[in-house]
Amino acid sequence: MTPNEIRDTKYERRNRYRRLRASPTLRNLVRETTLTPDDLIQPFFVVEGSNKKEPIASMPGIFRYSPDLLLKAVAAYRKAGGQACLLFGIPNKKDNAASQAYAAAGVVPKAIRQIKKEFPDLLVATDVCLCAYMTHGHCGVVKGGVIDNDLSLPLLARMALAHAAAGADIVAPSDMMDFRVGRIRAGLDKNKFTGVAILSYAVKYASAYYGPFREAADSRPNFGDRKTYQMDPANQREALKEAEQDVTEGADIVMVKPALAYLDVVALLRRRLNVPVAAYNVSGEYSMVKAAAAKNWVDEKAVVLETLTSIKRAGAKIIVSYHAQDALRWLK
């Protein structure tokens, strides 16, 4: 039969897709994608000092904690069923060598040690990037007004090593310098941290959706922008090159960032690579939902669960999201 003949027969009238949507049980039975607590990573911001819990104006519900209060926040996250976190450090002192980024007594190593002492089975991932530690706010070393790729590599490797030495399970480089995954892997292995995994922000776009984060992490560049190292939002095929390169260098997991405007890229990596794919539901994505929800323009719970499910459906097994802790509660 030709397609036209099929269309003309009674078969067309037998295809009632609503049949499988008739009840919650049936919908559960045929559901293709299920979000679970195992999929989620909650980011936390950690500052120096003690007894600090500072709100971030553009990210309602998210705070910057000193290590002591971070421990309390992590305990609540744990209690909600949280299994993995991602730490961002904000140092007291910035300089042009990012010295606090790789200090053994830096704010992130301090936080890792405290968390691991109390919650040894909570998975701890750390962001590895220089921007919050540099006076100029760029993700690498600046020389002669440009961001120098190769001068940045040893610093990034040292930073990852400091996190691993403090007990991090996963290090997550987000700087977008070329070859940093290989350098970080080599540095870890040489120092016997062969078991520490690398989650590479392999495909990170130069995105306006990072706006609220830069307030949170105090990491806005004080000249220029990040377009010479982060990817052009218009490019999809380049994402495959970036991700393949990082896998070759030793990345265990590759991440696409941001998530929502780049779900085609998530789907592409899922099809073409054999490592787990992660997606970062970034600050701007979070803030837009929170702002609309605060005005009762959208149903926050429904929008968040739909969004996270869509990221998983596109192909991300792992989702980093500021909504993670709320989602855990809603998934119960």
Ligand code: PBG
């Ligand atoms: C730092 C870094 C950024 C984010 C994660 N790591 C910001 C940036 O590149 O400017 C963004 C996270 C978010 O927006 O939630 N390299």
Ligand code: ZN
């Ligand atoms: Zn950075």
